[in-house]
Amino acid sequence: MSAAAGSGVLMDRIYRHQRHIYDFTRKYYLLGRDRLIERLDPPPGGAVLEIGCGTGRNLIRAARMHEGVRFFGIDISSEMLETARAKIARAGLSGRIAVAQADAAAFDPEKLFKISAFDRVFLSYTLSMIPPWRQAIDMAFRCLDEDGRLSIVDFGQQERLPRIFCSALLAWLASFHVEPRAELHHVLKNAGARAGAGVSFTPLYRGYAWTAEAGFQAKANCQRVSIASTAEA
Ligand SMILES: C[S@@+](CC[C@H](N)C(=O)[O-])C[C@H]1O[C@@H](n2cnc3c(N)ncnc32)[C@H](O)[C@@H]1O
Numbered sequence: 639m640s641a642a643a644g645s646g647v648l649m650d651r652i653y654r655h656q657r658h659i660y661d662f663t664r665k666y667y668l669l670g671r672d673r674l675i676e677r678l679d680p681p682p683g684g685a686v687l688e689i690g691c692g693t694g695r696n697l698i699r700a701a702r703m704h705e706g707v708r709f710f711g712i713d714i715s716s717e718m719l720e721t722a723r724a725k726i727a728r729a730g731l732s733g734r735i736a737v738a739q740a741d742a743a744a745f746d747p748e749k750l751f752k753i754s755a756f757d758r759v760f761l762s763y764t765l766s767m768i769p770p771w772r773q774a775i776d777m778a779f780r781c782l783d784e785d786g787r788l789s790i791v792d793f794g795q796q797e798r799l800p801r802i803f804c805s806a807l808l809a810w811l812a813s814f815h816v817e818p819r820a821e822l823h824h825v826l827k828n829a830g831a832r833a834g835a836g837v838s839f840t841p842l843y844r845g846y847a848w849t850a851e852a853g854f855q856a857k858a859n860c861q862r863v864s865i866a867s868t869a870e871a
Pocket residue numbers: 645649664668671689690691692693695696712713714715718740741742743761762763764767768
């Protein structure tokens with residue numbers, strides 16, 4: 639079995655039952671998702687891609703906020719996609735949101751959606767579950783339009799929270815195959831440099847979550863900062 643097929647099987651196993659309570663339970667600890675959606679600011683008539691869209695919760699919320707914009711999502715789990723499709727249909731948004739099964743580390747948006755570049759691409763609490771997460775970041779840059787923007791939110795390193803909380807959280811996340819990426823800032827900065835994009839990086843809630851934005855147009859405005867010197871949002 640390929641690594642991607644193995645990941646699909648694992649994600650289906652994790653989410654087969656979880657998907658039914660996912661949105662209700664995750665709202666208490668996947669923090670920073672709504673902040674990311676509010677800041678998306680896609681252009682009118684634009685196209686937005688979520689990589690690792692899960693139940694479609696973010697896509698639905700973003701589509702309601704940004705009328706006239708088309709939304710796309712990929713996920714490796716067919717179980718999650720089943721829930722996403724049902725929720726999108728119930729929300730009456732099937733005409734504006736399309737989802738497909740694919741691996742974040744290697745997919746062809748042209749084949750999946752007949753669209754080669756997006757105005758906005760985002761990953762929300764997904765990189766921490768993807769073993770080849772560095773490739774997923776490179777793929778995300780490849781899908782961006784020339785004035786597009788990439789947004790990321792995920793678990794941080796809990797750097798300004800009590801050590802005991804941090805150890806307990808990391809152990810609990812590991813039981814769900816979630817591994818917060820300590821090197822996220824460094825890897826994103828290097829991937830951005832290779833792609834010719836500027837990167838801004840902001841810890842949230844004392845490092846509980848990390849969020850980043852990278853873009854070609856925003857290059858001049860994006861600060862290159864270290865985690866230690868970054869002010870919290
Ligand atoms: C914690 S959930 C986040 C879902 C959604 N983005 C959110 O913010 O609620 C992680 C999602 O990433 C998906 N995922 C994991 N590995 C993936 C991969 N290699 N390619 C695409 N999706 C993947 C999982 O199936 C799951 O739906």
